[in-house]
Amino acid sequence: MRIFITGGNGLIGKKVVSILEKEGHKIYSFDKFIKYKNTKKVSYFKGDILNEKSIYNALRNCKIDILLHLAANLGVQKTEKNSYDCLNVNIEGTKNVLKASVKNKVKRIIFASSSEVYGNGENRPIKEDSELMPKSSYGVSKVAGEYYVKAFYEKYKLKYNIIRFFNVYGPNQRDDFVISKFKKNISENKTIKIFGSGNQIRSFCHIDDAAKAVSLVISKGKKNEIYNIGNDNEPTKIIELAKKIIKISNKKIKIVKIPFNKSDRSLKREIFTRQPNIKKIREHTKYSPSVNLNMGITSVLFKKRYN
Secondary structure, three states: OEEEEEOOOOHHHHHHHHHHHHOOOEEEEEEOOOOOOOOOOEEEEEOOOOOHHHHHHHHOOOOOOEEEEOOOOOOHHHHHHOHHHHHHHHHHHHHHHHHHHHHOOOOEEEEEEEHHHHOOOOOOOEOOOOOOOOOOHHHHHHHHHHHHHHHHHHHHOOEEEEEEEOOEEOOOOOOOOHHHHHHHHHHOOOOEEEEOOOOOEEOOEEHHHHHHHHHHHHHHOOOOEEEEEOOOOOOEEHHHHHHHHHHHHOOOOOEEEEOHHHOOOOHHHOOOEEOEOOHHHHHHHOOOOOOOHHHHHHHHHHOOOOO
């Protein structure tokens, strides 16, 4: 297949490009930052999703089967401090991608959404048909993006999938995500700060599993379906995550609890339990996460690869 990826140089994008290239697809990677030279299987385009013309020109004459839209303004701390930029990039940028896709006759779009759309979620583990109750600007922007994707299907018959990622992590992730932040503190021999009680529960999904899930949705996902992408095996309290990372690092690092008013996310916006139900993607694609938390943390701390 011919696959176009926005945000192709991001954490998920780079890994997906690598997997799809090995599977023999022709890949077009679109990003604001280009770090690689074109190869036989991968072509790189520099551009911004806020510039519809740059997307249109990149798509032109490529005869794309699937467009994977990963490009976004993300990270709770970053997006809450810059709500306008978050909403503008994630909503207007997504609309530009959709418009350029229709004009260039893309056959299907896969939109990268987030577990942030669920908020705390009333039923846990959270299923795809759970009510959307976002608490953050980022979550709101992703809900709006999902609605645009569905609207473009209704108006233009642009087939789609929506994929909602749950706490993806991996080596070289930005330092404003929890595991990478803890890793940075440990590498600098600094105290690890836990916000609130530390009893907030997350289910962490290693980049290798997340990217493989994307590949499976591309090849086996049913059209116009929404899929949770995550790892449902090890829901973990943040305080226990910190202890686990310290133990694997073999360092003596202190853990300090900090009030919510000094955290990345206020108490009002905190998500206390986030655990995915991934039954649908298992049934439709045979996806099964294989990197456990100990393996994943080791990969982050010591740059170890599993595939």
